[in-house]
Amino acid sequence: MLLVNDRADIARLAGADGVHVGQDDLDPAAARRVVGDDAIVGRSTHTLAQIASAAREPVDYIAVGPVFATASKTTGYEAVGLELVRQAVRYGKPIVAIGGISEASAAEVIGAGAASVAVIGELLRTGNPRERVRALLEAVVPARKARRPDFDDLGR
Numbered sequence: 001m002l003l004v005n006d007r008a009d010i011a012r013l014a015g016a017d018g019v020h021v022g023q024d025d026l027d028p029a030a031a032r033r034v035v036g037d038d039a040i041v042g043r044s045t046h047t048l049a050q051i052a053s054a055a056r057e058p059v060d061y062i063a064v065g066p067v068f069a070t071a072s073k074t075t076g077y078e079a080v081g082l083e084l085v086r087q088a089v090r091y092g093k094p095i096v097a098i099g100g101i102s103e104a105s106a107a108e109v110i111g112a113g114a115a116s117v118a119v120i121g122e123l124l125r126t127g128n129p130r131e132r133v134r135a136l137l138e139a140v141v142p143a144r145k146a147r148r149p150d151f152d153d154l155g156r
Contacts, residue, residue, distance in 0.1 A: 003042065008034035016043070020063065023050065028057040040097065047075040048087055055091035063090045063118065066099020067109060072120040075099075082112040089113035105134045110143035 003018045004011035004087055008031040011019040018040025032041050042061045043054040054062045069079045081101065088095045090139050094115035101117045102125075109117055117140060123129045 001040075003040060003100070011029065011035050011039065016028065018060070020044070027058045028054070032033035032058045032076075043096075044075075046075060046080060051088045051117060052063040055093055059093065061094040061096050061115065062088060062091070063098050064114075065097060065118075067097045068102075069101025070100035070121060074101075082109065085109065085114050086113040103132070103139050106136055106139040110140055110147065113147075117145075118141070 001017045002014075003020050004014065004016045005020050006022060006025045007071065008019045008021070008026055010016075013129050018037075019031050019035050021028060022061055023046070024088040025031075026034070027063040028041050028043050039142065040060045041058060042058045042063055043057060044063045044065075045051045045054050051062055064085050064135065066073075066077065066079050067081065067085060085095060085097050089112075095113060096116050096118050096141065097109045097112075097114035097120040100121070101119050102122050104139075106117050117136070119136065122136065123132045125134060
């Protein structure tokens with residue numbers, strides 16, 4: 001699955017599976033018009049108010065973060081912690097947790113209710129991204145199955 005960050009037009013032209021938009025990007029309804037009803041649209045959030053707003057938008061998932069401190073991307077927001085992930089789950093959309101997530105914390109993030117995690121720094125930590133992906137999967141998949149045996153990433 002391939003999602004394009006920020007650019008619905010590029011996602012459509014590339015035939016990507018969808019687009020992820022931030023707070024300063026095209027709004028999700030406009031992004032949905034560009035990529036189509038069958039594409040995936042996700043939205044970045046950093047506060048409970050943004051989560052509540054995103055839950056009313058035509059998005060397939062809501063990204064919450066940065067969960068922990070991160071040096072990979074400057075968002076202008078402090079780490080939000082696991083409690084915001086727990087609160088976000090109540091809005092009924094799949095939650096993608098992002099920001100400072102490591103192999104050591106991934107299962108805890110899933111345990112807090114996130115449907116999945118998005119990582120950057122953890123993939124680059126050892127110079128062997130394939131090894132890091134494998135380690136993350138070994139941490140995340142059992143935690144998801146323990147929480148919800150019938151899990152399906154985005155309900156598709």
